[in-house]
Amino acid sequence: MKSHYRVVVIGGGVVGSSVLYHLARFGWTDVVMLERSVLTAGSSWHAAGGIHALNADPNMAQLQAYTIDLLSEIEKESGQDIGLHMTGGLTLAGTPERWEWLQSAYRTFQSIGIDDCHLMTPEEAKAACPVMSTDGILGALWADREGYIDTTGTVHAYATAARKRGAEYYEHTKVEALTQTRDGWEVRTDKGTITCAHVVNAGGLWAKQVGRMAGIELPVSPLKHHYLISDTIPELESLDFEVPMTVDLEGFTYMRQDQKGLLLGIYEVEHEHWAMDGAPWDYGMELFQEQTDRIEKELILGFERYPALQHTGVKTWVNGAFTFSPDGNPLVGPVPGKRGYWCACAVMAGFLQGGGVGKSLAEWMIHGEAEADTWSMDVARYGRFAENRDYIRQTTGQFYSRRFVMSYPNEQLPAGRPLKRAPAYSDMSAAGCRWGQSWDLEVPLYFAPAPDFVENLTLKRSNAHDIVAAECRAVREAVGLLDISGFSRFEVSGPAAAAWLDRMMASKLPAPGRAKLAPMLTPSGRLQGDLTVFNWGPDSNGNATWWIMGSYYLRAWHMRWFNDHLIDGVQIRDLGEETCGFSLSGPRSKAVIDTLVEGGVSLPFMGCAALDVGLIRAHVARMSVTGEHGYEINCRYGDHITLRRMLLEAGASEGIREVGFNALLSLRLEKSFGIWTREFTQGYTAAQTGMDRWIDWDKDFIGRAAALEERDGNGPAKRIVTLQLGDGDADPIGYEPVWQNGEMVGFVTSGGYGHTVGKSLAMAMVNVDVAAEGTDLMVHVVGVERAARVIAPSPYDPSGQAMRG
Numbered sequence: 001m002k003s004h005y006r007v008v009v010i011g012g013g014v015v016g017s018s019v020l021y022h023l024a025r026f027g028w029t030d031v032v033m034l035e036r037s038v039l040t041a042g043s044s045w046h047a048a049g050g051i052h053a054l055n056a057d058p059n060m061a062q063l064q065a066y067t068i069d070l071l072s073e074i075e076k077e078s079g080q081d082i083g084l085h086m087t088g089g090l091t092l093a094g095t096p097e098r099w100e101w102l103q104s105a106y107r108t109f110q111s112i113g114i115d116d117c118h119l120m121t122p123e124e125a126k127a128a129c130p131v132m133s134t135d136g137i138l139g140a141l142w143a144d145r146e147g148y149i150d151t152t153g154t155v156h157a158y159a160t161a162a163r164k165r166g167a168e169y170y171e172h173t174k175v176e177a178l179t180q181t182r183d184g185w186e187v188r189t190d191k192g193t194i195t196c197a198h199v200v201n202a203g204g205l206w207a208k209q210v211g212r213m214a215g216i217e218l219p220v221s222p223l224k225h226h227y228l229i230s231d232t233i234p235e236l237e238s239l240d241f242e243v244p245m246t247v248d249l250e251g252f253t254y255m256r257q258d259q260k261g262l263l264l265g266i267y268e269v270e271h272e273h274w275a276m277d278g279a280p281w282d283y284g285m286e287l288f289q290e291q292t293d294r295i296e297k298e299l300i301l302g303f304e305r306y307p308a309l310q311h312t313g314v315k316t317w318v319n320g321a322f323t324f325s326p327d328g329n330p331l332v333g334p335v336p337g338k339r340g341y342w343c344a345c346a347v348m349a350g351f352l353q354g355g356g357v358g359k360s361l362a363e364w365m366i367h368g369e370a371e372a373d374t375w376s377m378d379v380a381r382y383g384r385f386a387e388n389r390d391y392i393r394q395t396t397g398q399f400y401s402r403r404f405v406m407s408y409p410n411e412q413l414p415a416g417r418p419l420k421r422a423p424a425y426s427d428m429s430a431a432g433c434r435w436g437q438s439w440d441l442e443v444p445l446y447f448a449p450a451p452d453f454v455e456n457l458t459l460k461r462s463n464a465h466d467i468v469a470a471e472c473r474a475v476r477e478a479v480g481l482l483d484i485s486g487f488s489r490f491e492v493s494g495p496a497a498a499a500w501l502d503r504m505m506a507s508k509l510p511a512p513g514r515a516k517l518a519p520m521l522t523p524s525g526r527l528q529g530d531l532t533v534f535n536w537g538p539d540s541n542g543n544a545t546w547w548i549m550g551s552y553y554l555r556a557w558h559m560r561w562f563n564d565h566l567i568d569g570v571q572i573r574d575l576g577e578e579t580c581g582f583s584l585s586g587p588r589s590k591a592v593i594d595t596l597v598e599g600g601v602s603l604p605f606m607g608c609a610a611l612d613v614g615l616i617r618a619h620v621a622r623m624s625v626t627g628e629h630g631y632e633i634n635c636r637y638g639d640h641i642t643l644r645r646m647l648l649e650a651g652a653s654e655g656i657r658e659v660g661f662n663a664l665l666s667l668r669l670e671k672s673f674g675i676w677t678r679e680f681t682q683g684y685t686a687a688q689t690g691m692d693r694w695i696d697w698d699k700d701f702i703g704r705a706a707a708l709e710e711r712d713g714n715g716p717a718k719r720i721v722t723l724q725l726g727d728g729d730a731d732p733i734g735y736e737p738v739w740q741n742g743e744m745v746g747f748v749t750s751g752g753y754g755h756t757v758g759k760s761l762a763m764a765m766v767n768v769d770v771a772a773e774g775t776d777l778m779v780h781v782v783g784v785e786r787a788a789r790v791i792a793p794s795p796y797d798p799s800g801q802a803m804r805g
């Protein structure tokens, strides 16, 4: 072992080995992986080895697809047998709702590139898996690229292939301490000290402690997990094929063949955390005693689904632990504020996601950004609030228990909530507010007229549809009041603030007293933000006071980017714990705010100023996301309750109504205004999304060269359009495939019902040759084919008169 490496990867499980392999493959060979015991000695040795192509999160599905492709490659490259059995896979639907969901999910999978799957009748599923009882099964989804591998062989294959490419790894070498230095990290091990520029936490069950070595509290916890392997089953002996990997969602089990027996794994409804502070250091390759009482309900369902298990013995019980983040996705990427400290942990399904995690992390470390959209697994998708132990316990437990439970797009889950509440929360709740969650914050969805109103869970339109319609009407015809505490706000100050902002944002900076929409790009020309920059005018030193506003849940993600690019003479402060506000929008909004501001408000469209609004000193901007004349009124946290009361009183004679984000989402869709994670993601370029219209090509900014190349080349192959759908009882929500003459030409980025235009609407990323207005297309919505037509953007008020006037 040398005393210096470019990278030290801590942990020799499947994830660390994949990171090591990808670093070496992409050209960084001065890298070492340290394993305190032997390779696989964490969760990896006793995993069930199942590989699934299906994942409802398109970014995770892509990671999985990449990993599955890679498996045979590393087997060949390393010469190590990985025991790959590509049996195909079945996902079963046991209720009408689940069957409807599965048919819808099948279309979503198609739109994200998983095209080797198809729906099956129960009889077809039975023929594919004869040991299964199809009692209660309404249908199934077959996927070709599912099966299982030998877990130990796979980890050794990654590590051996990495070594062949020049990387090193050492077993029985425990990392005991980490110290940040000027140039990187000092890694103290029980075999001596190493220095390096980068460390990677791939500590698996010990990731929490490896985080704490650098003062980091990662939102991760191990949970226990059971599977059993049966003795030989005569029915299997008589088959001349292996039965497919089968997931019984209503039964909470997954099953695969293991030699001539079955392996039955259980997602336990009564989950059990283990070692929330990380596994003990002396924890070896051990298993826990099986806890059959705790999993009795799922076992009974499993034995009914596979009746042979009722008269076959159990050869092996495995009760082991593996790690979860609050949303079940991995924690990957650079940890904010810890230069050179990277995460590759909380990987729940290391054998099907580890390849993609290793690839993305290695690209990120070497090139500064990954090829794939990494948002769903970025460690910076969480803020400090997620360090809390009870938050981690509740959210990881909820994810685990609900892993196979049917979920609905309009469902609100309780774990870790309510956490942060804007000051007017109680008053708004008393007024009927129903809440959703953005990051740590409760955000209003809609206001129920009756206290006993219960929204039904559905894949289609819910019984809150008419309530949202009324809120939209209030905004279009009178004035709506929306709590906008759920926006992020950053203050940028210092003598170099303007120069720094000018380089960070691709748009022109606003003049004093004005705000401007500002795309922010990465060096490869992809989006890093759909922001608004405010120039509030000079402070007492004559320097302009700047704000950046964006999506609340991106606060830590954006702050990491800002800090990584900070220069001398600039200070940036996240105002998210001290500033909140309300927006007023609708034709009567001016009348409302005018009664509270001496002399009335005379801001132009996109103008902004610090104003006294009644008793409150506020930062007011004339803008709206609804497409109406509107104002965003930002105040101190302590003023929130008073601001709401003043605005409601002032608006009473103007027909003011409190509205929530469900109405805003419908209203913005009628204006074809995109939003982050839907129309705007780090996977798309400015030209694909139309954000390029805000670019100032005459200045220098991050990503300019790539954006210019796209502009002056052939342009993007895909772009965002607005679709109007034919009648139906459901609206698209995102990732539904878009077809022309049976060929998939794109997918929906977001959709909903336009209550003013009275139509189901969608925005979609489609091939440019079908993007022309008037093109007839088809869209699958909840599994049903619906006619759709490309329409001009902004079906409501296309000239923008209502908003600008």
Ligand SMILES: Cc1cc2nc3c(=O)[nH]c(=O)nc-3n(C[C@H](O)[C@H](O)[C@H](O)COP(=O)(O)OP(=O)(O)OC[C@H]3O[C@@H](n4cnc5c(N)ncnc54)[C@H](O)[C@@H]3O)c2cc1C
Pocket: 010, 011, 012, 013, 014, 015, 016, 034, 035, 036, 037, 038, 039, 040, 041, 042, 043, 044, 045, 046, 047, 048, 049, 050, 051, 173, 174, 175, 176, 202, 203, 204, 205, 206, 207, 210, 225, 226, 227, 318, 319, 320, 321, 322, 323, 344, 345, 346, 347, 348, 349, 350, 351, 352, 353
């Ligand atoms: C019962 C069960 C069934 C499963 N089935 C599947 C499945 O079918 N498919 C699937 O994809 N996944 C499955 N999993 C999950 C899978 O096991 C994990 O996702 C995967 O093993 C995680 O790999 P890892 O490399 O992140 O962590 P680990 O395997 O825990 O590896 C971390 C390594 O880091 C080492 N380490 C930690 N700290 C230090 C230190 N300070 N110094 C040096 N070394 C250190 C440890 O010794 C360990 O070897 C299952 C898990 C369980 C428990």
